[in-house]
Amino acid sequence: MQYNDVNILRHIAFNIRKDIIVSLAEAGSGHLGGSLGLADVFTVLYFNTMKHNPKLPNWLERDKLILSIGHVAPVLYCTLANAGYFEVEELLSLRKLGSRLQGHPGRDHGLPGIELSAGSLGQGLSVAVGMALAAKMDKVNCRIYSVHGDGELQEGSIWEAAMSAAHYKLDNITAVVDRNYLQIDGKTSDVMELEPLIDKWKAFGWNVISCNGNNIKELVSAFDKAKDYKGKPSVIIAKTLMGKGVKSIENDYRWHGKAPSKDQSKDFIKELEVCNE
Amino acid sequence: MSKIIENKGNKSTKSGFGEGLLIAGFNKNVVAIGADITASVGVNMFAERYPERFISLGIAEQNCVAVAAGLALCGKIPVFSTYGVFAALRAADQIRISVCYNNVHVIIGGAHAGISVGPDGATHQALEDIALMRTLPNMTVLSPCDATQTALAINAAVNSCNGPVYIRFGREAVPDFTNENQVFEIGKGQLLKEGNDVSIIATGHLVWEALQAAYLLENKGIGVRVINIHTIKPIDYEIIIKAAKETGAIVTAEEHQIIGGFGSAVAEVVVQNYPIPMEFVGMNDCFGESGKPEELMLKYGMTAHAIQEKVLMVLKRKQSDD
Numbered sequence: 001m002q003y004n005d006v007n008i009l010r011h012i013a014f015n016i017r018k019d020i021i022v023s024l025a026e027a028g029s030g031h032l033g034g035s036l037g038l039a040d041v042f043t044v045l046y047f048n049t050m051k052h053n054p055k056l057p058n059w060l061e062r063d064k065l066i067l068s069i070g071h072v073a074p075v076l077y078c079t080l081a082n083a084g085y086f087e088v089e090e091l092l093s094l095r096k097l098g099s100r101l102q103g104h105p106g107r108d109h110g111l112p113g114i115e116l117s118a119g120s121l122g123q124g125l126s127v128a129v130g131m132a133l134a135a136k137m138d139k140v141n142c143r144i145y146s147v148h149g150d151g152e153l154q155e156g157s158i159w160e161a162a163m164s165a166a167h168y169k170l171d172n173i174t175a176v177v178d179r180n181y182l183q184i185d186g187k188t189s190d191v192m193e194l195e196p197l198i199d200k201w202k203a204f205g206w207n208v209i210s211c212n213g214n215n216i217k218e219l220v221s222a223f224d225k226a227k228d229y230k231g232k233p234s235v236i237i238a239k240t241l242m243g244k245g246v247k248s249i250e251n252d253y254r255w256h257g258k259a260p261s262k263d264q265s266k267d268f269i270k271e272l273e274v275c276n277e
Numbered sequence: 278m279s280k281i282i283e284n285k286g287n288k289s290t291k292s293g294f295g296e297g298l299l300i301a302g303f304n305k306n307v308v309a310i311g312a313d314i315t316a317s318v319g320v321n322m323f324a325e326r327y328p329e330r331f332i333s334l335g336i337a338e339q340n341c342v343a344v345a346a347g348l349a350l351c352g353k354i355p356v357f358s359t360y361g362v363f364a365a366l367r368a369a370d371q372i373r374i375s376v377c378y379n380n381v382h383v384i385i386g387g388a389h390a391g392i393s394v395g396p397d398g399a400t401h402q403a404l405e406d407i408a409l410m411r412t413l414p415n416m417t418v419l420s421p422c423d424a425t426q427t428a429l430a431i432n433a434a435v436n437s438c439n440g441p442v443y444i445r446f447g448r449e450a451v452p453d454f455t456n457e458n459q460v461f462e463i464g465k466g467q468l469l470k471e472g473n474d475v476s477i478i479a480t481g482h483l484v485w486e487a488l489q490a491a492y493l494l495e496n497k498g499i500g501v502r503v504i505n506i507h508t509i510k511p512i513d514y515e516i517i518i519k520a521a522k523e524t525g526a527i528v529t530a531e532e533h534q535i536i537g538g539f540g541s542a543v544a545e546v547v548v549q550n551y552p553i554p555m556e557f558v559g560m561n562d563c564f565g566e567s568g569k570p571e572e573l574m575l576k577y578g579m580t581a582h583a584i585q586e587k588v589l590m591v592l593k594r595k596q597s598d599d
Contacts, residue, residue: 107380116346116350117374117378117379118374120373120374123339123346123370123375124343126339126347126375127343127347127350127375129340129344130348130350130355131347131348133348134347134350135351137330137353157339157340157343157371160334160335160339161340161343163337164334164335164340
């Protein structure tokens, strides 16, 4: 089901955030900050932009989403469940023995909608290039979306992939960089400077679109622009807040790789509800 | 048995790979990925014949491997070939996660295997690739013994496998001695010579040396069984256990580090099923160096004579056990 109404999309993003908090509290570990920050990006992708069908997860002409940063698996799982790929209740099995919801996505566990087992940073853009090349060879009308962290761009293999996507003019790729300026050890500018980031992607031959990654309207327009651009792959630098929606933890890198306790999760959901009003 | 052996002169296993890949190209899903050195790894002929199915990605092995995973996830059968040191080691994490964990049908050609690469020296001599590749879940590891068998191996990798495959081959021209009508079945070892005193179980280029060692020993009245293992994983338990039981002593031979390599794979089978004395021929925990291939094989103990020495050692241990 695809929506153009911003209010509906905002409400879906709210539900996804709530599910992220609940499932991480139940799991007792996992990555809260980045998952919350990306909830709007995933909402727009799965409920507005992407061509997909939860009832036919292997449909040949579907758009494919590659989550290169496997550690934010909760935002993918919660989005897929809300889109109808599986029951929302299953989110409570996150990270548990025998679960289809592995700590980082694993295709071999059989969860519908998972395009790639991933978790080691810097590989997803290359996989997206492979898929985009295959689609061009077979003239399959689909787009490949890949989601990356800003810290992930410190991996050299990302730039090998970026070079090859431009070389083959893979305009069927839209990459998203979750630009929250934070990584596990702190600010990206302290750990390893990424700026001038837009210039880097431009120099590698990409169409670069910058937007507020927590603004539904801006995201819808950014993905549309990327879809219409011909001759180059597109990258959306989506500026997000780590922990977005829960005021007390927003922009706090200590929440990159942490899960809330069950008590904390109740407070976080209250904060989320205030933020949503 | 003797039907398998039919010496046709010298030829590199790399040429076997290139010719085999050309035949494998009849399958329209096969695509080849190049990392600049296509002529020296046997991919150039495919690239010329099927330019629309050749993807040049430059000197970027990590990207090559993960791009291959993406292609395979969309139904292609990508073949990525480069020097074994770069294929198996530089891109090891991509092979582990994007290829093996996703369990996709990607074929990785590891060229320049072993020390017989020669004058290029230690950096380009792949001596650790078997050890690394065989530990990865879902991976099939092939190590054919000559050009004819390498051509069969790449075709089997394309047509008889569904998951990741690593194929190892060398640059130096070596005896091309197996019959092209041989049965090549992934996971099945080949009995090349009968004998009941001792077994030499070899892989890759050293299979020929193993045969020569067996003939030398036969003149001394020792009956040597020679087995070629072209599939290191999944390994042929049956033929190894049978050799252990019937000959009571085994020498393994590989152009690779002894630690964690082919010999270790054979030993894992032997110690769990029928422990008997074993000796190992291979690189002894050191890097190679520049030199002519034959000089290096001699210096680092990977010739028929070196194998013969190890056979005599293992026979002593066997006799003291009796």
